[in-house]
Every structure is written in structure tokens, then in C-alpha cells.
Amino acid sequence: MTTRMAIPLVLVALLGTVFFALFSSYTPDASLNLTASYYADQTVPETGAQNIVTAIIVTYRGLDTLGEVTVLFLTAAIVGLVLSQSKAPSAHAGAGGLPSGELLQTGARMLVPVILLFGAYVFINGHLTPGGGFQGGAIVASAMLLMLLADPAERFSHGLISKIESSAGLTYVILGLLGLLFAGGFLDNKILPLGTFGSIFSAGAIPLIYVLVGLKVGAEFSSILTSLEETEDAE
Amino acid sequence: MTLVQISLATGFALIFLGLYGALSNRNILRMIVSFTIASTGVNLVLVAVGYLPGREAPILDTIPVASAAERITDPVPQALVLTAIVIGLGVTALMLAYAYRLFRARGSLDISDFTELKW
Numbered sequence: 592m593t594t595r596m597a598i599p600l601v602l603v604a605l606l607g608t609v610f611f612a613l614f615s616s617y618t619p620d621a622s623l624n625l626t627a628s629y630y631a632d633q634t635v636p637e638t639g640a641q642n643i644v645t646a647i648i649v650t651y652r653g654l655d656t657l658g659e660v661t662v663l664f665l666t667a668a669i670v671g672l673v674l675s676q677s678k679a680p681s682a683h684a685g686a687g688g689l690p691s692g693e694l695l696q697t698g699a700r701m702l703v704p705v706i707l708l709f710g711a712y713v714f715i716n717g718h719l720t721p722g723g724g725f726q727g728g729a730i731v732a733s734a735m736l737l738m739l740l741a742d743p744a745e746r747f748s749h750g751l752i753s754k755i756e757s758s759a760g761l762t763y764v765i766l767g768l769l770g771l772l773f774a775g776g777f778l779d780n781k782i783l784p785l786g787t788f789g790s791i792f793s794a795g796a797i798p799l800i801y802v803l804v805g806l807k808v809g810a811e812f813s814s815i816l817t818s819l820e821e822t823e824d825a826e
Numbered sequence: 827m828t829l830v831q832i833s834l835a836t837g838f839a840l841i842f843l844g845l846y847g848a849l850s851n852r853n854i855l856r857m858i859v860s861f862t863i864a865s866t867g868v869n870l871v872l873v874a875v876g877y878l879p880g881r882e883a884p885i886l887d888t889i890p891v892a893s894a895a896e897r898i899t900d901p902v903p904q905a906l907v908l909t910a911i912v913i914g915l916g917v918t919a920l921m922l923a924y925a926y927r928l929f930r931a932r933g934s935l936d937i938s939d940f941t942e943l944k945w
Contacts, residue, residue, distance in 0.1 A: 599849035603842055610838045619830050619878055623895055627902055631895040635886060643884040643894075643901040648908060659909050666916035673923040721885065725912050789887065808912075815919045822926060 639785035640718040640794040648723065649797045649804075653778030657763065660807055664760065667811040671818045691741050699741035706734035714805030718794040724801040728808025735813040739820050747817050756810035759803045766796055766803070833874035840867025854925045854935045858918065865914040869907045876903030 623631060630643055630651070640646040648656050713720075714727025738745060770779035780795035787793055827835070844864025848857045877899050884901035886894055929935050 596850070599846055602849065603846045606845065607842065610841070614831075614834055614838060617830075617834060617875075620900075621878070623878070623898075623900055627900040628895045630901055631884070631898055635891045635894075641886050643886065643898065644904045644908070647901055647905040652905065655909070659912055662913060663916055666919055670919050670923045673920075673927055719885075719887070721883070723908075725908060729915075788891075812915075819919070819922065819926075 635788065638780055638794055638797065639788055640780075640797050641789055642718055642720065642723075645718045645723050645797060645801065646794070649718075649800050650778065650780045653767065653800075656804070657767065657778070660760065660763070660804060660811075663808060663811045664756070667756075667814045667818075670815050674818045674822045691743065696741045699737045703734045703738055706737065707731060710734065710805070710809065714801050715798060716791065717801040717805075718797045719789065719791065724804030725808050727801075727805040728810075729812060731805065731809035732812030732816060735809075736816055739816060743820070746821070747813065749814065749817070752810050752814050752817070756807055756814065759807040759810065763800060763803045763807065766800060770796070828879065830874055830877055830879065833870055833877070837867045837870030837874060840864065840870060843867075852937050854928065854937055857937070858921045858925060861921070862914070862918055865910070865917075869910055869914075872903045872907050872910070876900035 622628070630647060634640060634643045634646045638646045638650050640650075710727045710730035710733075712727075713722035713730055714724045717723030717727070735747070766782070767778040769782050771777050774781040778800070780797045780800070783795045783799070785793060785795050791798065841864050844860045844862070844867060847860030847863065851857050851860060881899045882889060882897055884894075884898040884904065886898075889897050925935065928940065932939050
């Protein structure tokens, strides 16, 4: 019993010395490194995006983002697969749960459209303001979560979710391939005109791609949430 | 203490708490929560490393484009952390799903009841 208590402490203490060395000798840089200053100088002429982080994620590292979205899709698929054998029968779904209450139900009816709108705002403005597809998608999924909390017996159509998810993913890849044909490379945003700097229809394909990412992420998170919610309570 | 040091210290402290919790708790759900705390700490450390004192967020709405390189913080760690958060969520969802399956298989969430892979 004592070794069981001691081993974590020793490991954490060893890690602590490493972290303390890192922490005490850390001094922040005075200027940006080479990569970061390239992004700082070239983002606006090359992509036309105000938000440099968005430009990096969607254009400079677009392939990584495609991979990231694929990982999320795999997660949603595996969660669905792992939990599919224990699905609650839809007749007595939310089995035996108490009703969620007047306050939550009325609140959800009022808030869900606003949350969905806010999510859409965040992913459409990803190239201008903080936010983007992943954040907006998470906000959209939080509206789904609120609906699930307000009415645990409600079932979202898995068919609709997977249709949104797969068509957004397919369009994302097609946009990338169009970049290969009409612009500099895979997922190049210059297949559309760069537009006026700072307006909503600017930065080429970045808003379009981020809307697709937002829809895809929102659909994936919703599918994870519904899979988790639909599992039956174990007796 | 400067802002960078505070965030670095908080991040490291969260990593500690998370790792210690994951190593010392026997309940699988508590371990999952501990991993989430540790990954939050890692994200905080990464963002703190990208911060340069006195600079602003890498969004060029008020900062003129010509002086961007002198006035913004490093955007690369922020992009990395965005990725890390999303992958962290995926990992958490997978862990929760597996924890549910384990609970259905044994009726228990105590890690000492699962000894098949113990050496």
C-alpha cells in the first residue's frame, strides 16, 4: 500500500524537477522567430485574412486541419461503434429519467436558436475575429446538448447528421483539389478572389472552408453527444 | 512574477495535478478527469510560450499590416493549441465511451478490477 502511494509521488517529483528547470530558466523571446515573422509579414499579402491563426490553420497548414477533422470523424465513428451495442430502445428512451423541468424546457426553446446563430457567426467570421470553424462547431454542438438536456427522450436523426457531416467533408476535399487545379496547391485559398481586406467576403476560400469545417465539427460533436446520450443505463 | 511566469506556473501545476490524479486514483472516471486537467495544463504552457511581453493577439484589425511583425505574439503555438484542444476532446470522448463499455462488462469502474493486462 505504501509503495502504491509512493510511486506516483516519486514520478511527479522527478517530473517536477524537470519542469522547475524549464520554468526557472525560461525567458520570453524579444522578437518573433523566423516562421512566426514570415506568417506576420506574408499572411495579408498571400491570403488576405485578418486573423493570422486562421490563415495558418486553414491555408498554410490546411492539410493538417484536414487530418484533424478526419481524426474527429474517426472519434465520432468509434464512439458510435463502441456504444452501438448498448443503445437504449427508442420507446422508453431517456429511460426512467425525471422530466427536465419547465425552466430548462422553456429556456432551451428560447436559447437554442440564439446559440445556433452565435455558432454560425463565429465560424463565418473566423478569418476576421477570434474564432473559427472548430469553435463555432463546438458552440453549435452545445445548442444540441441543451436540446438533449431539455428533452432527454428526443432523438436527432443520425441520417441527417451524417449527411451534413459527409457532404461538408466531401466539399472540403473538393475545394482542396480545386486549389490544386486553379491555384498554387492543395487547399490554396486563392481559388476565389481575395477581396477587400477586412470585409466578410475576403481571404479567398477561407470563410467557405471554415464554414464547412464548422458544419462538419458541429455534426461530429452532435453525433458524439447523441451516441453518449442514447446509451442505455446499466442495471 | 510576470504574466508569462504566472501562466507557465499555472500550466505546470495543472499538469502535475492531472498526472498525480491519474496515477493515484483507482476510479476510471477520476482518471479521465485527471487527464483532461493535464491536457489543459499542456495547452496553457504552449500558449504561454508563444506570448511575447507587451504584444497583442495576432489579429490585424487595429494593428497596421506593415508593423505586424513587431506588434503581435507568436501565432504558431495558438494554432497548435487549437489542434490540441480538438484532439483532446476526441480522446476524452473515446475514453468515456471505453469506460462505459468496461462498466457494462464488469459492473465496476475500479481499475483494480481489470487485471488482464497487468504484468
